[in-house]
Amino acid sequence: MNLEEYRGVWVFLEHKEGSIVPVSLELLGAGRALADKRGVPLAGLLIGDQVRPLAQTAIQYGADIVYVYDDPIFHDYRTESYMKAVIACCEKHKPEIFLYGATSTGKDLASAVATDLATGLTADTTMLDVDVDTGLLQASRPAFGGNIMATILCKKHRPQMATVRPKVMKALDPDQSRSGEIVEEHATMREEDLRTKVLKIVREAKNTIRIDEADVIVAGGKGLGSKEGFQLIHRFAETIGASVGASRDAVEAGWIDHPHQVGQTGVTVTPKIYFAIGISGAIQHLVGMQNAGLIIAINKDPHAAIFQHCHYGIVGDAFEIVPMLMEAFPKAVLGEVQYGGKV
Amino acid sequence: MLHIVACIKQVPDTKVIKMNPKTNTMDRSSAPAILNPYDAHAVEEAVRLKQRYGGSVSVLTMGPPPAVKAIRKCVEIGADEGYMISDRAFAGADTLATSYALTKALQKIEKIQPIDLIICGKMTIDGDTGQVGPGIARRLDIPPLTNVKKVVEVNKEKGYALIHRKLEDGYEVVQSSLPCLFSVEKEINEVPYAPLPNMLKAARYQPIIWSVDDLDDVDRTQLGLKGSPTIVAKVWPPEKPKGGEMLEGSPAEQVDRLMEVLLAKKELFRVKEVR
Ligand SMILES: Cc1cc2nc3c(=O)[nH]c(=O)nc-3n(C[C@H](O)[C@H](O)[C@@H](O)COP(=O)(O)OP(=O)(O)OC[C@H]3O[C@@H](n4cnc5c(N)ncnc54)[C@H](O)[C@@H]3O)c2cc1C
Ligand SMILES: Cc1cc2nc3c(=O)[nH]c(=O)nc-3n(C[C@H](O)[C@H](O)[C@H](O)COP(=O)(O)OP(=O)(O)OC[C@H]3O[C@@H](n4cnc5c(N)ncnc54)[C@H](O)[C@@H]3O)c2cc1C
Numbered sequence: 336m337n338l339e340e341y342r343g344v345w346v347f348l349e350h351k352e353g354s355i356v357p358v359s360l361e362l363l364g365a366g367r368a369l370a371d372k373r374g375v376p377l378a379g380l381l382i383g384d385q386v387r388p389l390a391q392t393a394i395q396y397g398a399d400i401v402y403v404y405d406d407p408i409f410h411d412y413r414t415e416s417y418m419k420a421v422i423a424c425c426e427k428h429k430p431e432i433f434l435y436g437a438t439s440t441g442k443d444l445a446s447a448v449a450t451d452l453a454t455g456l457t458a459d460t461t462m463l464d465v466d467v468d469t470g471l472l473q474a475s476r477p478a479f480g481g482n483i484m485a486t487i488l489c490k491k492h493r494p495q496m497a498t499v500r501p502k503v504m505k506a507l508d509p510d511q512s513r514s515g516e517i518v519e520e521h522a523t524m525r526e527e528d529l530r531t532k533v534l535k536i537v538r539e540a541k542n543t544i545r546i547d548e549a550d551v552i553v554a555g556g557k558g559l560g561s562k563e564g565f566q567l568i569h570r571f572a573e574t575i576g577a578s579v580g581a582s583r584d585a586v587e588a589g590w591i592d593h594p595h596q597v598g599q600t601g602v603t604v605t606p607k608i609y610f611a612i613g614i615s616g617a618i619q620h621l622v623g624m625q626n627a628g629l630i631i632a633i634n635k636d637p638h639a640a641i642f643q644h645c646h647y648g649i650v651g652d653a654f655e656i657v658p659m660l661m662e663a664f665p666k667a668v669l670g671e672v673q674y675g676g677k678v
Numbered sequence: 679m680l681h682i683v684a685c686i687k688q689v690p691d692t693k694v695i696k697m698n699p700k701t702n703t704m705d706r707s708s709a710p711a712i713l714n715p716y717d718a719h720a721v722e723e724a725v726r727l728k729q730r731y732g733g734s735v736s737v738l739t740m741g742p743p744p745a746v747k748a749i750r751k752c753v754e755i756g757a758d759e760g761y762m763i764s765d766r767a768f769a770g771a772d773t774l775a776t777s778y779a780l781t782k783a784l785q786k787i788e789k790i791q792p793i794d795l796i797i798c799g800k801m802t803i804d805g806d807t808g809q810v811g812p813g814i815a816r817r818l819d820i821p822p823l824t825n826v827k828k829v830v831e832v833n834k835e836k837g838y839a840l841i842h843r844k845l846e847d848g849y850e851v852v853q854s855s856l857p858c859l860f861s862v863e864k865e866i867n868e869v870p871y872a873p874l875p876n877m878l879k880a881a882r883y884q885p886i887i888w889s890v891d892d893l894d895d896v897d898r899t900q901l902g903l904k905g906s907p908t909i910v911a912k913v914w915p916p917e918k919p920k921g922g923e924m925l926e927g928s929p930a931e932q933v934d935r936l937m938e939v940l941l942a943k944k945e946l947f948r949v950k951e952v953r
Contacts, residue, residue: 411850414812414821414822414824415821418816438846439824439825439844439845439846442808442809442824443812443822443824443825445809446773446808446809446811446812446813446816446822446824447812447813447815447816447822449773449774449809449813450774450777450812450813450816450817451816453774453907454774454907455772455774455906455907455908456773456774456807456809456908457908458773458805458806458807458808458809459806459807473911477916478804478805478806478913479690479692479695479803479804479806480692480693480695480803480804480806481692481916482692482695482915482916483913483914483915483916484913484914484915484916485910485911485912485913486910486911486912486913487908487909487910487911488908488909488911489907489908489909490907490909491907492907530821530854530855530858531821531823531852531853531854531855531858532852532853532854533850533851533852534840534850534851534852534853535850535851536845536848536849536850536851537848537849537850537851538847538848539847539848539849550946551946551947573950574949574950575947575948575949575950576947576948576949576950577947593865599806600864607943607946608940608943608946617693618916619692619693621916622916625916629939629943630922631936631939632922637924642922642924644922645922646922646923647922647923647924647925647936647939648922648923648924648925649924649925649929649932649933649936650924651929651932655929656929656932656933659929659930659933660933660936660937663933663934663937664937664940664947664949665949665950667937667941668941668944668947668949
């Protein structure tokens with residue numbers, strides 16, 4: 336493999352219901368920085384059915400080039416069809432770095448593509464850098480359930496591929512005046528050759544809670560004691576207009592549904608403010624919330640690990656402290672007189 | 679009659695793992711080795727399909743000799759046969775090299791008894807990449823179906839499987855030809871306590887163990903560290919923010935102090951008037 340032949344940074348542009356998903360925009364931001372450092376172009380790869388208009392969006396968010404496969408065969412995401420397009424495009428244009436969102440689609444696609452291209456794939460990356468001269472991608476990721484961080488290199492194979500966790504990179508502000516090149520690519524596969532079919536897509540309202548997009552999260556854990564106790568979290572969140580998060584133990588106890596779970600096997604969140612209430616601060620929980628702007632912990636155990644990972648800590652009983660906050664907030668924010676009574 | 683192979687891995691229990699604060703390394707001896715929890719669901723699903731359609735369940739692992747224990751755990755769950763590939767040549771494998779070695783083993787199992795379905799866990803709790811399942815599927819050129827949360831039907835006569843694949847905001851119903859590979863979500867089933875006869879069988883079960891020489895047509899350059907394009911260049915403990923400010927005083931004083939901090943970010947809140 337002649338590594339010199341490979342040039343440019345690529346981002347797989349995942350889309351849903353007519354928009355590019357946030358993580359792909361974040362990757363365009365991260366990819367832009369890598370491409371600039373290397374002095375190479377940043378490209379987006381867009382695959383779908385009637386997705387052409389999205390190429391312009393990708394350019395506004397930082398892409399120099401967008402390769403577009405627009406064909407009814409790509410109406411639904413299927414590993415087989417998307418993978419073939421990605422592989423063909425890589426073989427034709429030879430990128431040196433290729434990033435995918437660590438979403439169910441991105442991970443599925445990247446794993447299949449890496450096998451066929453016989454190249455390395457770093458999973459769930461949270462930090463990216465590149466060596467200016469060698470072009471070696473330094474992709475760092477949590478492993479062992481978040482107990483360690485590891486930097487992974489792929490020295491002898493190209494493209495260097497990584498899936499990147501949503502919400503850890505920053506999208507650029509869109510620039511309407513940016514221009515770029517849109518390159519049409521064509522699929523050569525036929526429907527008869529594909530062995531999978533998506534018969535139906537069911538969107539579940541229950542799962543549409545997007546705590547990963549919230550500015551303020553009030554999260555509760557096992558310390559709330561019971562389903563009834565957990566209501567305190569809902570009431571507090573409602574009072575201050577926040578979203579509700581939870582530890583896995585609270586989810587497993589059946590107090591709240593899984594889409595609210597923060598952590599390694601739940602959602603990674605980066606709110607501006609995170610309240611951890613009755614949560615001990617297990618590593619698997621911390622990996623999901625440690626990048627919050629301001630972390631406030633309330634726990635009755637002064638030795639709880641969460642206090643090592645917060646900005647402000649209160650040692651106390653949630654059932655005493657939280658109602659006091661619920662009382663103080665409206666008073667302070669809306670003004671003394673508008674406050675009418677105790678909750 | 680279906681022949682289902684579940685791929686399973688023995689992993690350190692990351693919940694109890696300790697880090698050596700001096701060397702910044704992981705103290706592996708501190709963590710008991712367990713069957714990767716996601717793989718227990720893979721085996722359980724295979725056993726349920728066996729009960730539904732008839733057939734047999736094999737499990738396959740690549741790992742060091744003590745991984746026999748993980749195979750026994752699968753026999754407790756209801757697996758009929760266990761295969762293990764174990765050799766220094768496999769050591770240091772990343773997901774590309776792991777999927778290569780497992781594929782070679784699967785091809786050998788296929789000769790003993792043709793395989794209709796392969797089931798993997800969603801991911802492991804140590805490497806947690808989730809890349810091995812799709813890798814195997816590509817190498818065998820069978821459809822990979824990741825994030826499977828429900829198996830609706832496996833129809834060997836008509837040669838298809840029908841599953842629900844979990845999406846971020848719901849699920850999709852996918853039909854695939856057989857053979858294919860599933861990687862399954864935890865919510866696909868619950869693994870009950872093992873029935874006593876299975877436990878007795880498991881206690882004395884000896885899996886079939888192959889070394890690299892037992893596999894056919896192996897390209898050794900694709901195995902282990904040599905066959906791994908990725909290398910782990912550095913490991914370090916995740917950064918711990920220095921403990922925050924612990925608020926002091928009576929609860930009321932603490933709340934007052936916190937309110938000062940929070941009011942500086944007043945614009946983030948949409949406070950409801952409470953009456
Ligand atoms: C700190 C660290 C970071 C790493 N990061 C990467 C990385 O980013 N990219 C990379 O390619 N490799 C990486 N590796 C190597 C990789 O984790 C494993 O070594 C590889 O053998 C299996 O990957 P996994 O554990 O992530 O399995 P996953 O892909 O998460 O496992 C999915 C499923 O595949 C099956 N399976 C996995 N392993 C086996 C096995 N040995 N035997 C039988 N079935 C199995 C199981 O059904 C399992 O549920 C890393 C290793 C370490 C120590
Ligand atoms: C593979 C794996 C994946 C995992 N993934 C996740 C994940 O995604 N997310 C996650 O959260 N966990 C995850 N876990 C579980 C994790 O290890 C912990 O078990 C879990 O986070 C603990 O939840 P908790 O803090 O609510 O409960 P506990 O650890 O029981 O803590 C409860 C806390 O509440 C405090 N408390 C009790 N009463 C009160 C009171 N009245 N007022 C104030 N404080 C009180 C206690 O002092 C204690 O600190 C995972 C584990 C594994 C092995």
